[in-house]
Amino acid sequence: MVRAQKCDFFEEVWALVRQIPRGKVTTYGHIAGALGIRSAARTVGWALNAVAGCSDIPAHRVVNRNGELTGRMHFATPTLMRELLEAEGVSFDGDRVRLERHLWVPPLTN
DNA sequence: CTATTGACCTTCT
DNA sequence: GAGAAGGCCAATA
Numbered sequence: 001m002v003r004a005q006k007c008d009f010f011e012e013v014w015a016l017v018r019q020i021p022r023g024k025v026t027t028y029g030h031i032a033g034a035l036g037i038r039s040a041a042r043t044v045g046w047a048l049n050a051v052a053g054c055s056d057i058p059a060h061r062v063v064n065r066n067g068e069l070t071g072r073m074h075f076a077t078p079t080l081m082r083e084l085l086e087a088e089g090v091s092f093d094g095d096r097v098r099l100e101r102h103l104w105v106p107p108l109t110n
Numbered sequence: 111c112t113a114t115t116g117a118c119c120t121t122c123t
Numbered sequence: 124g125a126g127a128a129g130g131c132c133a134a135t136a
Contacts, residue, residue, distance in 0.1 A: 009133085
């Protein structure tokens with residue numbers, strides 16, 4: 001499928017997102033930080049966008065540092081992201097996810 | 111090939 | 124404490 005050469009960065013992101021347990025959410029910064037780069041959070045979003053609704057990557061479980069569903073506009077519908085999270089048992093505070101209850105930290109990859 | 115933007119975060123002023 | 128700028132990787136124009 002994807003030539004793991006120029007997109008190896010994406011693979012790492014997908015690997016972590018894929019490991020996110022149901023009913024939990026993680027943040028771009030934690031993913032980027034787990035990969036060794038805490039500043040490349042932007043690129044993390046790109047990786048998700050590349051597989052948003054096209055792969056087994058639950059991109060809806062990835063939110064920003066504030067718990068806002070920033071990428072909902074990139075989904076099929078602007079409410080799809082929230083619907084999916086709610087369907088998994090994730091609590092919402094207004095338009096934001098309760099990171100205090102569903103914040104999942106990814107394992108540190110070497 | 112260069113410049114700009116993009117689902118962001120960190121750090122300095 | 125708040126605001127502004129920089130930085131990371133990749134894609135598009």
